[in-house]
Amino acid sequence: EDRKKQLAQQVNDPYAREPSRSADLEILSLRPFNAEPSKDVLAENYFTPNETFYVRNHLPVPQVKVEDYKLVVKAGDSIKKEFSLDYLKKNFPHATVPVTIQCAGNRRRGMSKVRGVDGLMWDSTAISTAEWTGVRLADVLRHVGVTESFVHKHGLRHVVFEGMDGGLDGKYGASISFERAYEKGADVLIAWEMNGEELPADHGYPARLVAPGLVGARSVKWLESIVVSPDESQSIWQQKDYKNIGPSHLNRMSSANAAKEAPPVREMPVQSAILVPEDKDELSLKDNTISLKGYAWGGGGRGIQRVDLTMDGGHSWTQAELCDTQDRRGATQKYSGVGDTPNPNQWAWTLWQADLPVDASQNKFDVCVKAVNSANDTQPETPMGIWNLRGLLNNSWHCIELYRE
Amino acid sequence: EDRKKQLAQQVNDPYAREPSRSADLEILSLRPFNAEPSKDVLAENYFTPNETFYVRNHLPVPQVKVEDYKLVVKAGDSIKKEFSLDYLKKNFPHATVPVTIQCAGNRRRGMSKVRGVDGLMWDSTAISTAEWTGVRLADVLRHVGVTESFVHKHGLRHVVFEGMDGGLDGKYGASISFERAYEKGADVLIAWEMNGEELPADHGYPARLVAPGLVGARSVKWLESIVVSPDESQSIWQQKDYKNIGPSHLNRMSSANAAKEAPPVREMPVQSAILVPEDKDELSLKDNTISLKGYAWGGGGRGIQRVDLTMDGGHSWTQAELCDTQDRRGATQKYSGVGDTPNPNQWAWTLWQADLPVDASQNKFDVCVKAVNSANDTQPETPMGIWNLRGLLNNSWHCIELYRE
Ligand SMILES: [Mo]
Ligand SMILES: [Mo]
Numbered sequence: 001e002d003r004k005k006q007l008a009q010q011v012n013d014p015y016a017r018e019p020s021r022s023a024d025l026e027i028l029s030l031r032p033f034n035a036e037p038s039k040d041v042l043a044e045n046y047f048t049p050n051e052t053f054y055v056r057n058h059l060p061v062p063q064v065k066v067e068d069y070k071l072v073v074k075a076g077d078s079i080k081k082e083f084s085l086d087y088l089k090k091n092f093p094h095a096t097v098p099v100t101i102q103c104a105g106n107r108r109r110g111m112s113k114v115r116g117v118d119g120l121m122w123d124s125t126a127i128s129t130a131e132w133t134g135v136r137l138a139d140v141l142r143h144v145g146v147t148e149s150f151v152h153k154h155g156l157r158h159v160v161f162e163g164m165d166g167g168l169d170g171k172y173g174a175s176i177s178f179e180r181a182y183e184k185g186a187d188v189l190i191a192w193e194m195n196g197e198e199l200p201a202d203h204g205y206p207a208r209l210v211a212p213g214l215v216g217a218r219s220v221k222w223l224e225s226i227v228v229s230p231d232e233s234q235s236i237w238q239q240k241d242y243k244n245i246g247p248s249h250l251n252r253m254s255s256a257n258a259a260k261e262a263p264p265v266r267e268m269p270v271q272s273a274i275l276v277p278e279d280k281d282e283l284s285l286k287d288n289t290i291s292l293k294g295y296a297w298g299g300g301g302r303g304i305q306r307v308d309l310t311m312d313g314g315h316s317w318t319q320a321e322l323c324d325t326q327d328r329r330g331a332t333q334k335y336s337g338v339g340d341t342p343n344p345n346q347w348a349w350t351l352w353q354a355d356l357p358v359d360a361s362q363n364k365f366d367v368c369v370k371a372v373n374s375a376n377d378t379q380p381e382t383p384m385g386i387w388n389l390r391g392l393l394n395n396s397w398h399c400i401e402l403y404r405e
Numbered sequence: 406e407d408r409k410k411q412l413a414q415q416v417n418d419p420y421a422r423e424p425s426r427s428a429d430l431e432i433l434s435l436r437p438f439n440a441e442p443s444k445d446v447l448a449e450n451y452f453t454p455n456e457t458f459y460v461r462n463h464l465p466v467p468q469v470k471v472e473d474y475k476l477v478v479k480a481g482d483s484i485k486k487e488f489s490l491d492y493l494k495k496n497f498p499h500a501t502v503p504v505t506i507q508c509a510g511n512r513r514r515g516m517s518k519v520r521g522v523d524g525l526m527w528d529s530t531a532i533s534t535a536e537w538t539g540v541r542l543a544d545v546l547r548h549v550g551v552t553e554s555f556v557h558k559h560g561l562r563h564v565v566f567e568g569m570d571g572g573l574d575g576k577y578g579a580s581i582s583f584e585r586a587y588e589k590g591a592d593v594l595i596a597w598e599m600n601g602e603e604l605p606a607d608h609g610y611p612a613r614l615v616a617p618g619l620v621g622a623r624s625v626k627w628l629e630s631i632v633v634s635p636d637e638s639q640s641i642w643q644q645k646d647y648k649n650i651g652p653s654h655l656n657r658m659s660s661a662n663a664a665k666e667a668p669p670v671r672e673m674p675v676q677s678a679i680l681v682p683e684d685k686d687e688l689s690l691k692d693n694t695i696s697l698k699g700y701a702w703g704g705g706g707r708g709i710q711r712v713d714l715t716m717d718g719g720h721s722w723t724q725a726e727l728c729d730t731q732d733r734r735g736a737t738q739k740y741s742g743v744g745d746t747p748n749p750n751q752w753a754w755t756l757w758q759a760d761l762p763v764d765a766s767q768n769k770f771d772v773c774v775k776a777v778n779s780a781n782d783t784q785p786e787t788p789m790g791i792w793n794l795r796g797l798l799n800n801s802w803h804c805i806e807l808y809r810e
Binding site: 244246247248262263265266267268269270299300302305306308310314315316317318319370372373374375376377378379380381382384385386393397 | 649651652653667668670671672673674675704705707710711713715719720721722723724775777778779780781782783784785786787789790791798802
């Protein structure tokens with residue numbers, strides 16, 4: 001009898017058929033699978049290779065056959081359509097957009113040093129970048145008859161997404177504002193390709209949402225339905241998690257109550273981190289120069305205008321060099337920085353590098369980085385003022401200790 | 406002979422006919438006139454009374470008769486039109502928009518405590534809010550034949566404004582991107598009314614630009630010409646001043662060189678300050694509660710989602726209450742905060758208030774405020790990392806010392 005139960009549990013194990021994964025991912029949890037790439041991989045690739053793109057799963061990976069895949073699109077009581085992936089590919093213009101996706105919990109480990117927080121202890125690489133190919137959500141909404149007057153007439157204000165991944169709390173779901181979803185320039189995609197390849201199972205095969213500039217949690221994977229609605233997604237991930245509660249709510253009860261009133265996390269704040277060298281590295285420093293590499297991301301479509309480094313706690317600074325990059329077809333792209341007019345579609349990160357001269361007599365170095373985005377917003381020195389019990393949105397100066405070997 | 410010269414100088418004195426001003430303004434310079442309101446006035450009025458709205462003049466106030474006023478609008482070689490104010494009023498839909506304008510140098514005095522900076526030593530009130538009435542720049546551009554295909558064909562990317570105020574460096578000028586100018590939702594106005602009254606001389610009579618969400622320097626007063634152009638404004642205020650140079654340029658030569666490469670300041674970062682009580686105030690504190698009032702502003706159209714106060718250097722925090730307000734017709738407006746969809750037109754500030762309980766045994770209090778905008782950007786603890794030789798864009802935590810009397 002006991003053996004039968006055991007077997008039945010194995011067969012019913014929702015995690016029994018997870019995809020195989022790269023050994024280069026640093027695993028934070030197996031069930032659900034959550035993992036981040038090494039710092040080297042991020043530093044060496046403007047577009048993160050698919051197999052090492054950070055993975056943030058909330059639930060078991062659903063098994064989906066593309067030939068069975070249907071995307072339901074609904075609005076009000078009168079609009080309901082179903083699309084196969086093949087239909088989407090053949091009937092809408094394709095768009096390819098470079099987009100950085102970042103987990104709201106990126107750098108939670110750093111925030112937890114101020115005071116304990118809940119959640120997976122992400123280091124600074126719960127962020128990755130890809131070229132995503134798909135169709136524009138705005139085009140699909142227009143196609144089914146969603147217009148500005150239609151949503152106004154029916155009081156529809158949000159676009160609610162559900163994935164095929166489910167569990168005790170229902171299917172994974174999230175929503176974004178109608179304005180953001182409908183605006184062509186917002187580049188919200190229903191994507192089936194990532195860096196020119198079909199989506200891996202961990203990243204939403206066969207189709208996912210990509211919502212540029214917003215917290216990663218809104219880019220729903222294994223996308224099953226799209227509903228234009230009067231209300232936000234009622235999922236726990238929209239209603240309870242992924243809220244910026246702030247440093248005045250020290251216990252779970254207070255934090256949960258505040259979450260009911262707070263808006264969901266939408267756009268993310270300006271972020272940066274050092275990728276190379278790593279914290280606690282011992283360097284030969286033969287030429288008394290520390291060479292650093294890292295990323296900066298403006299959030300919400302805002303570009304990066306400057307990255308600054310300090311080795312004395314903020315008293316003196318050196319400007320980093322912002323790297324141009326090559327797109328996947330080898331053409332040089334000015335994805336980085338802000339030009340003489342700001343690029344409103346700066347959805348992807350800026351990689352940077354710097355060579356810092358150091359004193360021959362010094363053996364320990366405290367290096368911090370912070371970035372400035374096109375709106376002149378910058379990062380706070382420490383996580384003290386942005387601390388929250390969920391450990392979200394740590395964008396304080398990223399600091400590492402280095403030693404002379 | 407000498408006397409003749411003296412008389413001639415008096416007659417030619419460009420500052421001889423400056424308007425009369427309220428005694429309630431704190432004067433920073435007389436020639437050109439620069440002055441900021443008291444903190445009480447800002448705290449007590451969602452819309453700053455016109456006579457105490459902060460004044461940032463770069464040059465003498467020009468004398469303009471409305472009957473002589475002509476606004477020139479040019480684009481490429483083929484488009485040139487002139488408008489009287491009467492024509493603008495009669496031929497375009499009117500728009501009234503609540504907009505906060507902030508000087509890039511607001512809170513420069515605080516930044517100068519880190520290290521010396523150039524410029525007028527503004528305290529924390531080089532910021533004010535009004536309801537502005539005028540016509541949309543986008544409507545006027547469309548009317549003269551400026552279309553997206555026209556600007557694309559002629560390589561036009563900027564809209565350049567000139568005022569009637571001039572001096573040795575030419576007329577005051579500034580530019581904004583074509584995208585920002587042309588987008589109806591960006592609410593860029595050619596305004597002739599401020600809080601329901603005609604513009605005062607110090608604020609651009611008879612007509613000025615109001616460019617919401619951007620640094621005050623772009624809202625050109627005494628507006629004389631609008632040119633859609635391939636290039637930015639060549640004025641020193643666009644090309645040399647009002648750039649975010651950063652903390653690595655310690656001397657004027659280095660700062661000036663960096664300014665050549667840097668983008669102009671466009672959107673401003675999230676800001677907040679305490680208005681009541683004032684720094685160094687002695688309070689009776691009979692009920693052992695400090696009641697505070699102040700402002701917060703998200704910059705770039707981003708609303709304020711939270712304002713936090715600390716009395717122990719950032720270790721513990723209390724959330725302030727965001728104030729609703731009444732518009733000038735007495736209707737309650739939810740100008741403050743961010744609702745269930747973010748308001749993309751949150752151009753005006755959020756006033757806040759808080760009651761902080763204090764220990765009966767404590768006699769000195771260090772209070773700091775910082776705000777979080779709808780993009781989850783926040784303010785840095787100190788001006789160390791954002792310091793720049795021009796003293797621009799100080800949005801560090803605003804801190805005051807208070808005493809028990
Ligand atoms: Mo996340
Ligand atoms: Mo200014």
